Amino acid sequence: MTQLDQTRGYKSIKQVVLNRIQDGTWAPDSFLPTEMELATEFSSTRTTVNRALRELAEEGYLERKRKSGTRVLEAPVRQARLAIPLIREEIRAAGASYRYFHVSSGKTPLPAWLAGRLNLSTETEAVHVRSLHYADESPFQFEDRWIIAGSVAGLDTVDFKMISPNEWLVQTVPVSNVDLSFGATNADAEVARLLDTPEGSALFLTERVTWLRGAPVTFTRMYHAPGYRMTTKL
Amino acid sequence: MTQLDQTRGYKSIKQVVLNRIQDGTWAPDSFLPTEMELATEFSSTRTTVNRALRELAEEGYLERKRKSGTRVLEAPVRQARLAIPLIREEIRAAGASYRYFHVSSGKTPLPAWLAGRLNLSTETEAVHVRSLHYADESPFQFEDRWIIAGSVAGLDTVDFKMISPNEWLVQTVPVSNVDLSFGATNADAEVARLLDTPEGSALFLTERVTWLRGAPVTFTRMYHAPGYRMTTKL
DNA sequence: CAGTGGTCTAGACCACATG
DNA sequence: ATGTGGTCTAGACCACTGT
Numbered sequence A, B: 001m002t003q004l005d006q007t008r009g010y011k012s013i014k015q016v017v018l019n020r021i022q023d024g025t026w027a028p029d030s031f032l033p034t035e036m037e038l039a040t041e042f043s044s045t046r047t048t049v050n051r052a053l054r055e056l057a058e059e060g061y062l063e064r065k066r067k068s069g070t071r072v073l074e075a076p077v078r079q080a081r082l083a084i085p086l087i088r089e090e091i092r093a094a095g096a097s098y099r100y101f102h103v104s105s106g107k108t109p110l111p112a113w114l115a116g117r118l119n120l121s122t123e124t125e126a127v128h129v130r131s132l133h134y135a136d137e138s139p140f141q142f143e144d145r146w147i148i149a150g151s152v153a154g155l156d157t158v159d160f161k162m163i164s165p166n167e168w169l170v171q172t173v174p175v176s177n178v179d180l181s182f183g184a185t186n187a188d189a190e191v192a193r194l195l196d197t198p199e200g201s202a203l204f205l206t207e208r209v210t211w212l213r214g215a216p217v218t219f220t221r222m223y224h225a226p227g228y229r230m231t232t233k234l
Numbered sequence C: 001c002a003g004t005g006g007t008c009t010a011g012a013c014c015a016c017a018t019g
Numbered sequence D: 001a002t003g004t005g006g007t008c009t010a011g012a013c014c015a016c017t018g019t
Helices: A010-022 A035-041 A046-058 A087-093 A112-118 A165-172 A189-195 B010-022 B035-041 B046-058 B087-093 B112-118 B165-172 B189-195
Strands: A062-065 A069-072 A078-084 A098-109 A125-135 A138-148 A177-186 A202-212 A215-224 A230-233 B062-065 B069-072 B078-084 B098-109 B125-135 B138-148 B177-186 B202-212 B215-224 B230-233
Touching: A010 A046, A035 A046, A046 A062, A078 A230, A078 B177, A087 A098, A087 A125, A087 A138, A087 A165, A112 A215, A138 A165, A138 A189, A165 A215, A177 B177, A202 B202, B010 B046, B035 B046, B046 B062, B078 B230, B087 B098, B087 B125, B087 B138, B112 B215, B138 B165, B138 B189, B165 B215
Parallel strands: none
Antiparallel strands: A062 A069, A078 B078, A098 A125, A125 A138, A138 A215, A177 A202, A177 B202, A177 B230, A202 A215, A202 B177, A230 B177, B062 B069, B098 B125, B125 B138, B138 B215, B177 B202, B202 B215
16 A cells, blocks of 8 residues: 655655545544554564654544454544634734733622622622733733632732733742633624624634632633634644 | 642643742742752652642743743743534534535636735636535525635535535545634624525634645635634633 | 653664764 | 753553453
8 A cells, every 4th residue: 555655764654554544444433553663664663653643642643452353434523623822912913013901800709690600609709800912902802810819929919000910820820721612693782892893793702711739710701802712723 | 728639640730830939938930940950849759749830830820931940920821722623523413403505606817805815826726616505594604715725625516516525625624724713793684695694694604724734725704694703621 | 540752761773974 | 062851662560441
């Protein structure tokens, strides 16, 4: 089937295997030869074959199980990798200048819908920050954020008129777990005003819950200005 | 800083390194010891340390360069992995029954905007298929798809009244590359009618270009019914 | 129990980036 | 020129799982 695969290395093995899947040599749901057999065929070692197959499995093409072997997946579970940059970086990367604008902030008990969602008491206090992110003087994103009081040290002393909550949290809570949700929503009167768009415009909406060691730290709704696209390549 | 890391293996090394990043032992923008040094510290080999660091780099925590070494990234470029299931599976997984409905199909030259986007001549012929995917008798997604004539064998003999283009393509073109784009759009009159929603509703929109060996095969716009959410974890 | 992938070791050479 | 990560080899033992 394949010939002259004289280039060496796990990458070329990956490519050959992918080609054989694409051209049907190894049909969906069928099993590949064992690592040992492939190592012999490619005049390589099992270690190298293993890396090639392991990566292909991670990319969603193969399923590997001890004892049974390596199987070609029928409908490859395609995975997209989304990069989630800081908004400042995202805007800069698009070649625009970035500006942060503070709309409002203050301490308040969690609204009931959010307390329920985070599985916290409605008496939990939070800092509610609303802000705008501009790209070249056009509103790019409206950010509506709650930060749970007591979840992060130093929260009481931050002035969100000066620094965006995102930037501050990234500095303060370097690594955490995140739940993301994407959807669409019609702009209500206030969001429309803030984003300088007609009421009812379809906005791309991102919701994000950040957890630190199992406890929620912050919940954010981000409303993107009309026309925003989130893209990915596989 | 860290103690009693008696568990062995590249996974435990990953965990220890992550902990040291989180607790500030290795601050952002600072350099880690070399693989050799870490191998000594963990009583392991460079191969094993290499795997741990390689995976952490792939997950966005580290940047590795020959000669300079391994650096802790300031703001980890968080990446989300989105699973892109077949819509039939997505609906079934949500516990609803799936039904496919054919709206229209026919052969036509590519519209200019699409030809430009795919870098093809406007004289290129394509099959244009429009269809609906129902979840429990509610419209779930409207699919507006062009399939490039000649890009796939057997296209002329398929009856898209019987099989959804997605299902057919998955069977026919097992492996391919995909560009994805997500956004929001207001429902126009026709889409509103098809999805049984008021005109102007904010819809979550997915656009997808599928490539086979560098040539475009199909372009799809998928309009999701109001309320649709795409979720993931980091 | 036996077969297959998962991982580790010890050592080597190579590729690339920096001084 | 030199240091660091990138990868390969050859061999070994282990862990899971199907029979």
